[in-house]
Amino acid sequence: MKHTLKLLPVLMATVLLTACPSDDDDETPPPPPESSVDWTKTNAWFEAGQNTVAVANDTEVNLTRGSAKNVILFVGDGMGVSTVTAARILAGQMEGQTGEEYQLSFDKFPVAGLLKTYNTNQQTPDSAGTMTAMISGVKTKAGVIGLSEDALRADCASGQGKEMITAIELAEIAGKSTGVISTARITHATPAATYAKSVERNWESDDGLSEEAKTNGCKDIAQQLIDFNYGDGIDVVLGGGRRHFIPNTLTDEEGKNGKRQDGQNLIAEWQNKYSNGQYVYDQSGFDAVDATATNKLLGLFNASHMEYEADRENDVAGEPSLSEMTEKSLQILSQNDKGFFLTVESGRVDHAHHAGNAHRALLDTVEFAKAVQVAVDSVDLSETLIVVTADHSHVLTLAGYPTRGNPILGLVKTNDSAGNPESEPVLAGDDMPYTTLGYTNGLGYANYGDDSVGDQRYSEPHNAGRHIHVDEDTEASGFHQETLVPLGSETHAGEDVGVYAIGPGAQLLRGVNEQSMVFHAIDFAADLINQAEANAVQ
């Protein structure tokens, strides 16, 4: 393995200095990317992950390097174990069951484990550091994307020479097709970690760059996505964040202004770069894409994040669901005989939790599980590794002793002394009812009923403590759970997250692992580094 790692600088230099391997012979090879990458600088985290895989390879049966032609990595942003449990119960109850016995799509996977999510500088992590761990195999600092922990946040110069390669980049060099999907902005931390290197997650377009960043030549994240030149470029990109690709002098199709101050229209640049590619911005355009005749697809469906699943039907121009985007992407990517690598993020579970709104967080999680099922139904599991996990957790809890089948978003009704359900909500020591779901911190209680809009809670001050009435509709989309510690936004949580896997190499994710192990399991299963080397040398 050390031999492989030492070959990588040579490999990368070869790739950067020669025409990029491409399956699209009719396209002009793009210019090589500028890079100061020295892959040998990667680091104790990387080597530890490779060693763990090597040990497993000696003890596990039926474990064969390179047996996964395809890889799909699903990330539920902020989808901690309590969120999975609550979403499972809600999904079951939405189908008329009691709920607890229900199985989400990935509950049925044969392998499950836990991931330790901490960043190198934070006990409770953020998405930038955690996704970097999963996609590059190296833990790093909070707020930092695609760079090792030696980089300082928001200090451009400190990150130069600290760039890490990602599984998406390796897959492209190996000749596979690749895709990145997110319901958040496609320049947001989690999707950005698949293709960008940035010391600051907020540098999504040039308006966010500091003077030091501009002086030292750091590029914004949207620019890096368009400039991505490994292999034949990322084949499918679907998400939100249109504003970071267009000038602030332009108003988009939904009446929102761009952010770019450099006057560039990166969507037009992408269309110029991929003359056979298709750009779509709404549901009808997305539906019209013929997957069998498309090998490059860019979809930017919202100026900022895409809608919560609960609000999707209210979108101005219309947006596809996460499962629809997953299905279309797999149809496009699976046309490559060398296989594909797809990353799918449900980005707004996290945002709903930050607002203290479990209803929207759980509905997005249920849709996420549907997208996983779409993948299971679309691929050959004998040659496809599917990994489902979260980047971090949130401070959501399931508490009290609700009776079996109690509405998961409802007030707690317990059992009587004989074990039968009570008819009325139980009262706490303050003679007030309480919900099963609650948050340890955040903005706290509010109830806007079913006519609410997402993130509405931020328009009012925090309101910690006890406020719920016995006759309150706590299942409404606009109900925000009570909290203990008043904060302007509910926070991430630091406990382990679940990882669920099926397909070749899945067993590598059994047990309790560092989060960076996700990359190393994927690398082993798909043999990404070796295939990238082989393809680059050809």
Place this chain on the structure above:
Amino acid sequence: MSKIVANTFAMIVGLLVFLTPIGQLSATPSSQQATKVSYVLENDGQSPQIITIWKSSQYLAISFETQEVIGLWQNWNSSNPTFFQVYPKDGFRIEFSRMESQQQANLLNQLKKLVGQQRLLEKMELAGDAKQFHLSAVEEGAEVAKTLDSWQQFATYDYADIGDNEAIPELARLIHQGFVPNF
């Protein structure tokens, strides 16, 4: 066709593709024609307070005498305006991405009645309320436009992103300062 001609043709086509606005994207008008207006708000039983309103073809903004935060709508006269809270002292903007509460919608409608027409109202009474607005000062010109434009250069965050930016202390502090009140 010679190679040079073909390459030149390809460059021109590429340049045209680059320069042509795609789909239904449209250019945003300049904010050079800008007005700053002050009104005295008399509310029954309360001390009069001054509200300040900035208006251009693209932006409509309001600040209350007692608050540091400014409420600002971009594309205010469209069917889908974007609301920002602007904190000029700290150099931040917070964007309500496509999210607008009923309270903000009501405030925008009231402002449109007050200053949304070609001619500013000198006096307005809110129906069913004992509230009166009296025009007290008007300023027009480049300085007003400059102020509006300066706010567009501020670092901007979505409300949805605040929870992921707790490392920025100014942002965390701003969240606790409340929001733009109604009339």
